Amino acid sequence: MNDVSLRLTGITKSYNAGTAAAVDVLRGVDVSLTKGEVVALVAPSGAGKSTLLHIAGLLDTPDAGTVEIGGTDVTGAPDRRRTLVRRDEVGFVYQFHHLLPEFSAQENIVLPQLAAGVARRDADARAKELLGIVGIAARADHRPAALSGGEQQRVAFCRALANRPSVLLADEPTGNLDPATSDTVFDALMTLVRETGLSALIATHNMELAAKMDRQLRLDQGVLSPA
Numbered sequence: 763m764n765d766v767s768l769r770l771t772g773i774t775k776s777y778n779a780g781t782a783a784a785v786d787v788l789r790g791v792d793v794s795l796t797k798g799e800v801v802a803l804v805a806p807s808g809a810g811k812s813t814l815l816h817i818a819g820l821l822d823t824p825d826a827g828t829v830e831i832g833g834t835d836v837t838g839a840p841d842r843r844r845t846l847v848r849r850d851e852v853g854f855v856y857q858f859h860h861l862l863p864e865f866s867a868q869e870n871i872v873l874p875q876l877a878a879g880v881a882r883r884d885a886d887a888r889a890k891e892l893l894g895i896v897g898i899a900a901r902a903d904h905r906p907a908a909l910s911g912g913e914q915q916r917v918a919f920c921r922a923l924a925n926r927p928s929v930l931l932a933d934e935p936t937g938n939l940d941p942a943t944s945d946t947v948f949d950a951l952m953t954l955v956r957e958t959g960l961s962a963l964i965a966t967h968n969m970e971l972a973a974k975m976d977r978q979l980r981l982d983q984g985v986l987s988p989a
């Protein structure tokens with residue numbers, strides 16, 4: 763039980779239920795991530811992977827089913843509790859980096875730690891450590907506009923892991939990069955995930971990247987099955 767970081771059970775989600783425009787996006791999704799496990803989420807466009815990641819990360823609620831993070835069912839928890847669990851336990855990475863443009867790479871990784879109550883000196887040390895793991899320690903003082911797309915995305919990975927979450931949720935984390943850059947940046951993400959020992963659910967269209975993960979799941983017709 764304790765070695766499960768994330769467990770989704772019987773998740774269903776429909777949009778516009780009861781109308782002619784009804785879409786049953788998730789029809790009973792079950793998935794568990796053990797500690798340190800990295801799972802690929804492969805899905806055709808529109809199959810519902812963003813919906814699933816948002817539910818797993820407590821940004822959205824399912825119509826039915828449960829979401830457990832770190833062994834605790836947080837499906838029906840009050841908003842304040844869900845916000846805290848999201849802040850402390852979940853890291854997000856998107857296709858676009860969403861870094862704050864007026865702050866340096868280092869500051870972008872430090873700020874969420876300060877917001878979580880970490881002391882400045884510890885936050886700085888953590889940011890440096892993470893930037894070192896993804897190979898861009900020398901870029902720490904650059905603002906996002908002075909970084910390449912691949913470097914920006916590496917910073918976004920570090921920011922997502924800054925507060926030591928137990929689960930990383932990534933939605934096409936290298937989907938915005940050219941194929942060669944995508945490969946090396948993805949490898950940096952895998953190094954980061956492995957070194958920090960967290961669990962990850964990573965959506966990708968790229969089967970070569972999916973093959974680098976521990977397990978591959980396909981989301982199709984609202985259910986997950988081995989890819």
Ligand SMILES: Nc1ncnc2c1ncn2[C@@H]1O[C@H](COP(=O)(O)OP(=O)(O)OP(=O)(O)O)[C@@H](O)[C@H]1O
Nearest residue numbers: 777778785787805806807808809810811812813814
């Ligand atoms: N708020 C909403 N209202 C109505 N329909 C929605 C809403 N959000 C998503 N959908 C529909 O649900 C389905 C799944 O959307 P979702 O964004 O989860 O797909 P996706 O697999 O992430 O797609 P993509 O790979 O193209 O980003 C789509 O048919 C979408 O149009």
